Amino acid sequence: MAATAPAAQPAGGAGTPPLRRLAGMLRARIRNGDLLRWLGRGGAVVPLLMLVLVLALLIDKAIPAMRFSGLGFITGSKWNFGSQYGTPVKSDGLLHLPGEEFGALPEVLGTLATSAIALIIAVPVSIGAALAIVELLPRRLANVVGAFLELLAGVPSVLVGLWGALTFGPIIAHDVAPLIANNAPSWLPFLRGDTGNGQGLLTSGLVLAVMIIPIIASTARDLIRGVPLLPREGAIALGMSDAECARRVTLPWVGAGIVGAVVLGLGRALGETIAVAMTCGVALGVLPTNLYAAMITIAANIVQNLDTAITDKMDISAFAYLALILMVITLASNVVARLLVQRVSGSGLPVGRGL
Amino acid sequence: MSTRADPADSGDAQGKTFAPPAAPAANATSADADSIALRTVNLTLGFGQHTVLSEINVEVRRGAVTAIIGPTGSGKSTLLRTFNRMNDKVTGYRHAGDVLLGGRSIWHPGEDLMSLRRRVGMLFQRPNPFPMSISENVTAGVRVHKMAPRNALSTVAEEYLTAVGLWHAVKDRLKDSPFRLSGGQQQLLCLARALAVRPDVLLLDEPTSSLDPNATEAIEKLVRTLLPEITVLVVTHNMAQATRIADWTIFLNRGRLVEFGETKQVFEHPTEQETAGYVGGRFG
Numbered sequence: 001m002a003a004t005a006p007a008a009q010p011a012g013g014a015g016t017p018p019l020r021r022l023a024g025m026l027r028a029r030i031r032n033g034d035l036l037r038w039l040g041r042g043g044a045v046v047p048l049l050m051l052v053l054v055l056a057l058l059i060d061k062a063i064p065a066m067r068f069s070g071l072g073f074i075t076g077s078k079w080n081f082g083s084q085y086g087t088p089v090k091s092d093g094l095l096h097l098p099g100e101e102f103g104a105l106p107e108v109l110g111t112l113a114t115s116a117i118a119l120i121i122a123v124p125v126s127i128g129a130a131l132a133i134v135e136l137l138p139r140r141l142a143n144v145v146g147a148f149l150e151l152l153a154g155v156p157s158v159l160v161g162l163w164g165a166l167t168f169g170p171i172i173a174h175d176v177a178p179l180i181a182n183n184a185p186s187w188l189p190f191l192r193g194d195t196g197n198g199q200g201l202l203t204s205g206l207v208l209a210v211m212i213i214p215i216i217a218s219t220a221r222d223l224i225r226g227v228p229l230l231p232r233e234g235a236i237a238l239g240m241s242d243a244e245c246a247r248r249v250t251l252p253w254v255g256a257g258i259v260g261a262v263v264l265g266l267g268r269a270l271g272e273t274i275a276v277a278m279t280c281g282v283a284l285g286v287l288p289t290n291l292y293a294a295m296i297t298i299a300a301n302i303v304q305n306l307d308t309a310i311t312d313k314m315d316i317s318a319f320a321y322l323a324l325i326l327m328v329i330t331l332a333s334n335v336v337a338r339l340l341v342q343r344v345s346g347s348g349l350p351v352g353r354g355l
Numbered sequence: 356m357s358t359r360a361d362p363a364d365s366g367d368a369q370g371k372t373f374a375p376p377a378a379p380a381a382n383a384t385s386a387d388a389d390s391i392a393l394r395t396v397n398l399t400l401g402f403g404q405h406t407v408l409s410e411i412n413v414e415v416r417r418g419a420v421t422a423i424i425g426p427t428g429s430g431k432s433t434l435l436r437t438f439n440r441m442n443d444k445v446t447g448y449r450h451a452g453d454v455l456l457g458g459r460s461i462w463h464p465g466e467d468l469m470s471l472r473r474r475v476g477m478l479f480q481r482p483n484p485f486p487m488s489i490s491e492n493v494t495a496g497v498r499v500h501k502m503a504p505r506n507a508l509s510t511v512a513e514e515y516l517t518a519v520g521l522w523h524a525v526k527d528r529l530k531d532s533p534f535r536l537s538g539g540q541q542q543l544l545c546l547a548r549a550l551a552v553r554p555d556v557l558l559l560d561e562p563t564s565s566l567d568p569n570a571t572e573a574i575e576k577l578v579r580t581l582l583p584e585i586t587v588l589v590v591t592h593n594m595a596q597a598t599r600i601a602d603w604t605i606f607l608n609r610g611r612l613v614e615f616g617e618t619k620q621v622f623e624h625p626t627e628q629e630t631a632g633y634v635g636g637r638f639g
Contacts, residue, residue, distance in 0.1 A: 236441065240496075
């Protein structure tokens with residue numbers, strides 16, 4: 001669009017012939033669709049370019065930490081930014097602070113665990129809410145619930161985090177965690193033991209669930225709303241109950257789309273930073289011993305310790321490495337979801353349906 | 356279709372035994388009552404303020420095909436969808452009078468809606484396969500009503516796909532999506548699905564209106580083969596279809612039952628002027 005601007009000016013003024021010719025050429029190009037074609041091409045390349053660029057930058061920044069920690073970065077659990085006032089030392093040709101050590105296992109596991117807890121809670125709740133909005137509630141109430149769902153999706157994560165830290169965390173520490181811990185069977189030690197102070201894995205997972213429920217539910221609602229009436233009537237006419245119709249016909253009809261919605265929520269959960277940082281307890285270099293223990297995620301470590309790390313190149317490199325791992329996890333979950341979608345849509349959905 | 360000695364049959368308390376085709380009077384106390392599959396008693400149907408049908412009294416013969424004809428808006432579908440209570444959830448739907456299925460009200464408090472719908476099957480205007488494989492489509496109802504053990508499902512699928520003449524066309528792609536079948540094949544699949552739960556009554560709501568002539572002929576031929584085990588009610592806009600497949604014909608117009616009689620009589624010697632006008636193509 002910017003290319004047309006200089007051409008417009010001379011047309012209004014004296015107007016020199018060459019510029020006019022250029023303007024005419026441009027106009028012709030716009031008319032025959034060239035401009036649109038090039039805009040389209042540009043638009044198509046931008047996302048790809050950005051992804052490649054971000055990946056390349058991350059890898060470039062992460063290389064020193066990769067050489068410094070190697071695979072121990074993924075298998076180790078200790079994290080030490082090193083002595084910030086010490087004189088940098090050299091080992092294997094790499095300059096770094098004394099005492100520096102990076103093991104991101106707690107971060108990686110923490111990220112996966114909080115997201116898993118969030119999904120376990122959010123998926124059934126979201127699908128139930130979506131079904132209720134479309135099929136159970138009277139239209140007006142459904143609209144109100146739907147509007148609240150969208151409002152909830154727009155609540156800034158720092159507010160959810162604050163609520164999690166001040167209100168939800170204490171409730172978990174005082175009521176929920178003891179209840180689960182005291183009643184869990186002894187062969188599930190992960191659910192038993194010290195119930196913590198409300199800052200930890202369970203609180204973070206629940207806060208994440210609250211944040212992704214509106215994403216999954218509103219997408220699922222739109223999908224379910226689009227399921228045609230005829231197959232659902234067929235199910236009812238065959239003697240299925242509403243629940244059976246939902247399970248066997250309505251949900252499978254949009255199965256691929258639901259998987260997509262869940263991945264959207266998962267992506268949000270994996271990368272969610274501030275709400276988790278406020279509720280996880282930031283247990284740097286510690287693997288959580290049970291469901292209630294303080295822990296840490298990739299994003300929480302980066303946001304909590306950036307000011308410490310920023311003074312040292314190796315610390316920053318370690319963060320780039322962390323970020324790279326997060327990106328790989330997110331991309332991998334997308335790929336797995338796509339494969340799932342293909343399998344789902346291959347087994348019975350109308351051709352061309354799904355993502 | 357012929358092998359009705361299914362293991363699930365005996366365990367299915369709700370499943371009414373099919374009336375013996377040859378001598379319906381032999382094992383019944385009242386021959387007349389036994390020959391009636393479905394009876395409406397002063398049936399009045401409406402939505403909110405609007406009354407669609409009033410005071411319908413009709414006796415649907417067991418083991419025969421009864422066509423319901425009438426102009427658009429005459430209440431054909433409303434009547435048909437009342438028989439399996441598909442209208443129950445429509446807002447504003449109301450009914451007075453009664454529908455007796457095998458002598459019992461379909462709205463009887465002891466009536467299990469799900470089992471009613473198993474006994475009164477339905478085929479729709481357009482094919483509506485479920486988003487599952489072809490064989491799973493056939494056995495969907497069987498699974499819901501637990502009419503056959505898991506390891507017998509493939510036998511059930513084959514039996515009913517064979518019954519509707521679809522077996523050879525799909526036997527190599529039972530696990531495939533039904534949505535790649537042609538419209539006619541999809542409708543046959545839906546018919547197989549409806550038959551697989553062994554209904555007593557089958558409601559056909561303009562079953563061939565979206566199909567080509569060949570598929571229409573296939574469905575029509577099949578409908579006749581369902582007799583006398585199954586009582587068929589068919590709503591149709593197609594007069595010729597009614598004369599081809601129906602033993603009895605109900606003519607509805609302007610919310611009333613105008614004429615009910617044997618198809619031949621209704622079409623060739625209608626007793627009502629209105630019927631003559633409609634079947635003669637003068638209106639509707």
